[in-house]
Amino acid sequence: MLTFALIAVTVLVSWLAFERPALLNRLILWPPAIDRKHQYDRLITHGFIHADWSHLLFNMLTLYFFGRLIEGVIAQLIGPFGFLLFYLSAIVIAILPTYLRHRHDAQYRSLGASGAVSAVLFAFILLQPWALIYIPIPVPAFLYAIGYIAYSFWMDKRGGDHINHSAHLSGAIYGVLFMLLMEPRVGAIFLERLMRPSFG
Template sequence: MLTFALIAATVLVSWLAFERPALLNRLILWPPAIDRSKQYDRLLTHGFIHADWSHLLFNMITLYFFGRVIEREISALIGPVGFVLFYLSAIVIAILPTYLRHRHDPHYRSLGSSGAVSAVLFAFILLQPWSLIFIPIPVPAFLYAIGYMAYSFWMDRRGGDNINHSAHLSGAIYGVLFMLFMDPGVGADFVQRLLNPRWG
């Protein structure tokens, strides 16, 4: 499945970047390199490198559990390549607000696939709002979404923890909008599912 291919590619590139600091520095989102050197590929490549193994593991486990469902749904709508395009575009779209905010900041750097993974997660929540997400206690997906958005918004305003909460927010919004654009009926289905709880 394409989800496994994306996971494999991310693990490989992240591992290589762990071993080669020069590679990490070339792939990381560093706004001045985009602005001055026109290295626009960094808007995408930063999503394939991570700060450490725990950062990588968390994102890839989340992608594994939710990506397979979304891959099936998107493949049914626009073909299997559509899921890859969704994921890659989510990396770019999720980071754009951050890039624009820090465009002239030579001290800012960002890396990780969290924005794209958030897009996948929220696309899943739109389809299955009553599925249980363990954090570690089981919480209905739509309640998790509300808490996740509120926390990300608050932490983005507060700052200071070296996590790009803005990308989480942008990715989540993109995941929902992408699914609604691909299949407008998803919105009505979401409301119906929300009004008719089915746990699990």
């Protein structure tokens, strides 16, 4: 499954980057390297490295729990490699607002799969709005989504915690839009399921 392959590659590359600072510095999103040196690959490679093991573990567990279902759905819609296209494009789309905002900021750096993982999570929420998400108490997915968006928006405006909340927001929006673009009926299905609570 592509979900497992993405997890394996991300764990491997992150681990190598933990051990080799030069590799991390080459893969991380550093806007001037893109703007001046045209290293556009950084728009993707930053999504395969992480700040530490806890950062990596959180993202990969989230991808594991929600990615498998979304991979199956997307495979039915656009083919077996559709999920890979979705995930890689989500890495890029989620980071674009950040890149544009900090395009000339030599002090700014960003890394992690959070933007793409947010896209996967919100694609799942669109399909299963009443699924329970444990944080650690069980919360219906659509309520979690509301809180997640509100918190990410607030923290993005506030700043100061060294977390790229803008990528979380962009990824979440992209996850929803991608699913609606691939299958417009998903919107009606979401509303129908939302009106019929089910925790099974």
